Amino acid sequence: MTIGDHLDALHGLPAYDFPGPDASTAGLPEPDSRAWRVAADVYDSEESWTAAFARFCDTVDTIRVRALIVGAWEEAYDTDPSDVVKALLAARDRFPALRALFLGDMVMEECEISWINQTDVTPLLAGFPALEEFGVRGGSDLGCTALSHKALRRLVVETGGLPAAVVRGIGASDLPALEHLDLWLGTPDYGGDSEAADLEPILSGARLPRLRHLALRNSEIQDAVAAAVASAPVVARLEVLDLSMGVLTDEGAAALLAGQPLTHLAKLDLHHHYMSEPFVERFRQSLQTAGVEVDLDRDDAEEDTEDDGTVWRYVAVGE
Structure with missing residues (x-):
C-alpha cells in the first residue's frame, strides 16, 4: 500500500x-x-x-x-x-x-x-x-534530536523506515504536554533500523506524563514491539494503543495477551496483521466482550511463499 x-x-x-x-x-x-x-x-x-x-x-x-x-x-x-x-x-x-x-x-x-x-x-x-x-512524512535522512517542548500535544512521524536515531531522539525528549504519539517504524529496506530496545524510553512514559494515544505501527518487527509493549509502564494510562499496519503474527499476539491487562483501553488497533484465526478470536473474547473497541481487520496483509517454503510478510506502507 x-x-x-x-x-x-x-x-x-x-x-x-x-x-x-x-x-x-x-x-x-x-x-x-x-x-x-x-x-x-x-x-x-x-x-x-x-x-x-x-x-x-x-x-x-x-x-x-x-x-x-x-x-x-x-x-x-x-x-x-x-x-x-x-x-x-x-x-x-x-x-x-x-x-x-x-x-x-x-x-x-x-x-x-x-x-x-x-x-x-x-x-x-x-x-x-x-x-x-507537528507531523512529518518521509524517513530518508530524517533527523530529530532530544529537545524540550512544553506545548506539543500531538506528534506524528510517517515513514517507510524510521531511523533508530530519530526514535532515540524522541524518546530522550521532554514532552510534558504530549497526548498523541504516532510512529511508523517501517522496514530496514527503507532505513528503519530501530529495535524494540530503542523504544524503552517511550514505553517507560517517564517523559510523557500526559500520553493517552500511542501508535507504534507499520513495523517489520511488530512482534518484538508487541512483546515490549506487553510489560510497558506507559500502557496503564493509555486510552488508545495502536500496533497496526505491521507484521504482527501469533508470536507477538501471544506476548500481548499474556502481558498486562488491556481491558482499560478504549481502543486497540491491530489492523493489517498476520495472526491466525484462533488468536483473532482470543482478542475478540478477551477485549471486545470487556467493551474495548478492537480493530482486527486483515486489510491487504497477504503472504508470499517461495518454493523453498520461505514466507514473506509486508508492512502496510513501505515504498
Whole structure:
C-alpha cells in the first residue's frame, strides 16, 4: 500500500490548497478557518516552494493562520527541504497563532514515501515553541534530536523506515504536554533500523506524563514491539494503543495477551496483521466482550511463499 490521499484536515481545520502562481487568489477563505497547504510541483516545477510560500505570506494574513501544511517541494525525491525549513524559520514571527505544522504531505504520484528526502526537524520544533501539533512524512535522512517542548500535544512521524536515531531522539525528549504519539517504524529496506530496545524510553512514559494515544505501527518487527509493549509502564494510562499496519503474527499476539491487562483501553488497533484465526478470536473474547473497541481487520496483509517454503510478510506502507 502507498499513500494516495493528501491530508484532508489538520488541527481540526479542513485543508485548503493555496492557489498556484497562475490562479486567482480572490475569494480566499478566512486565514484562521483552514489548514493551508502550500506546495510546488515535484517534477519540472515552474515555481519553487519558497517562492510559493513568499506569495502566501504576501497574500494571506499570516498573523491569523493556525495550521500550515507543507506539501511537495521541487525534486523532493532528490532534494531535502532545508530551504523550506529556513523559509519557515525566517517567517516565524509572522505566524504568532500557528499551532499545527505538517512537513511533507505528498502522495505516491508526487513522491513515494520512501523517496521523500527529509532533514533534521529539530530546528522547526525549537523555532515554534507554541506548536501543539507537528507531523512529518518521509524517513530518508530524517533527523530529530532530544529537545524540550512544553506545548506539543500531538506528534506524528510517517515513514517507510524510521531511523533508530530519530526514535532515540524522541524518546530522550521532554514532552510534558504530549497526548498523541504516532510512529511508523517501517522496514530496514527503507532505513528503519530501530529495535524494540530503542523504544524503552517511550514505553517507560517517564517523559510523557500526559500520553493517552500511542501508535507504534507499520513495523517489520511488530512482534518484538508487541512483546515490549506487553510489560510497558506507559500502557496503564493509555486510552488508545495502536500496533497496526505491521507484521504482527501469533508470536507477538501471544506476548500481548499474556502481558498486562488491556481491558482499560478504549481502543486497540491491530489492523493489517498476520495472526491466525484462533488468536483473532482470543482478542475478540478477551477485549471486545470487556467493551474495548478492537480493530482486527486483515486489510491487504497477504503472504508470499517461495518454493523453498520461505514466507514473506509486508508492512502496510513501505515504498
